[in-house]
Amino acid sequence: MNHQSITDHCPYCNTALNTVTSIGKTNIKPKNGDSSLCHHCASILKFDHNLKLIAMTTKEIANLEPDHLAFLNRGRALILKRVINISSNFE
Numbered sequence: 001m002n003h004q005s006i007t008d009h010c011p012y013c014n015t016a017l018n019t020v021t022s023i024g025k026t027n028i029k030p031k032n033g034d035s036s037l038c039h040h041c042a043s044i045l046k047f048d049h050n051l052k053l054i055a056m057t058t059k060e061i062a063n064l065e066p067d068h069l070a071f072l073n074r075g076r077a078l079i080l081k082r083v084i085n086i087s088s089n090f091e
């Protein structure tokens with residue numbers, strides 16, 4: 001895994017996002033159109049041409065390669081499981 005510093009916010013939940021991690025590759029910087037996930041709300045995002053994180057549209061998500069969408073959904077499941085575990089600690 002390779003970590004890159006960014007300064008951005010999730011367009012859905014406004015959580016500050018300051019790091020992106022490329023999985024399975026090293027020294028890969030994000031580029032226009034790359035997908036990402038918000039670590040707080042698990043929304044599927046993408047980098048625009050200015051490398052700012054924006055919401056990925058439903059159509060764009062539907063057009064992702066099935067293996068890539070499955071990979072993103074596994075990441076989303078892990079994020080949401082963590083959020084549920086944190087929430088259950090406050091009950």
Ligand SMILES: [Zn+2]
Nearest residue numbers: 010013038041
């Ligand atoms: Zn978010």
